[in-house]
Amino acid sequence: MLKLFYASQTSAMAPHILLQDCGLDFQLARVNLDQKTWANGDYNDINPKSYVPTLQVADDRYFSECAVILEYISTLVDNRYTYAYGTNNYWQERTWLNYIATELHKNFISPFRHGNWLPNTADSKQLVWQRVAPRLRYVEQHWQGPWLMGDTFTAADAYLFVMTNWLHRLDYPIEELPRLTKFDARMRQRPSVAAVLQVEGQPHSLTDSQ
Numbered sequence: 001m002l003k004l005f006y007a008s009q010t011s012a013m014a015p016h017i018l019l020q021d022c023g024l025d026f027q028l029a030r031v032n033l034d035q036k037t038w039a040n041g042d043y044n045d046i047n048p049k050s051y052v053p054t055l056q057v058a059d060d061r062y063f064s065e066c067a068v069i070l071e072y073i074s075t076l077v078d079n080r081y082t083y084a085y086g087t088n089n090y091w092q093e094r095t096w097l098n099y100i101a102t103e104l105h106k107n108f109i110s111p112f113r114h115g116n117w118l119p120n121t122a123d124s125k126q127l128v129w130q131r132v133a134p135r136l137r138y139v140e141q142h143w144q145g146p147w148l149m150g151d152t153f154t155a156a157d158a159y160l161f162v163m164t165n166w167l168h169r170l171d172y173p174i175e176e177l178p179r180l181t182k183f184d185a186r187m188r189q190r191p192s193v194a195a196v197l198q199v200e201g202q203p204h205s206l207t208d209s210q
């Protein structure tokens, strides 16, 4: 059975949403990102990159990198969250997934933190906002609606919701981005997303543990 290694309200929430949304059987394994442990011991034995998400797909087969995991999950359900390989929409979605991973996700991570974490001081929050705000404005300007790519809910929406959720967690002015604000609200109404937020519970701490 598929097993998703996750920490609450991190990027692992995106594959968690797709797994919940598509109705496949899966298990969750919660990771302590401070200690790099999980219920059975050292998390680095699962993923030597030391971060989540990791998706275990067989006894000895693990996938990492959020965008890749999202695409993989979609292939298990007739590409429900992606488009036929090679089509214009396929490449457009690949472009969005790469943009979210490299321009948004990584820019939310403060260079001043121990490990790989969201910012937690006024200075680092300001710096991160300077980086992510123009990149989020790009998304806002190229929004098709009601979802990022138009009428179809895709893997890119699940990944983008991680970012809009972080805007709330970091008290950033999401209202400056009206389309993303509506998107965030629409996502929270989707039953799979509501279920995931409830199961994951409180986000992992923004406080340094050392």
Ligand SMILES: N[C@@H](CCC(=O)N[C@@H](CS)C(=O)NCC(=O)O)C(=O)O
Binding pocket: 010, 011, 012, 033, 050, 051, 052, 053, 064, 065, 066, 067, 101, 115, 116, 117
């Ligand atoms: N390149 C990875 C980055 C994953 C990542 O940054 N995960 C964060 C949570 S959002 C994490 O686990 N950080 C803990 C650490 O790196 O120590 C991906 O795209 O999946």
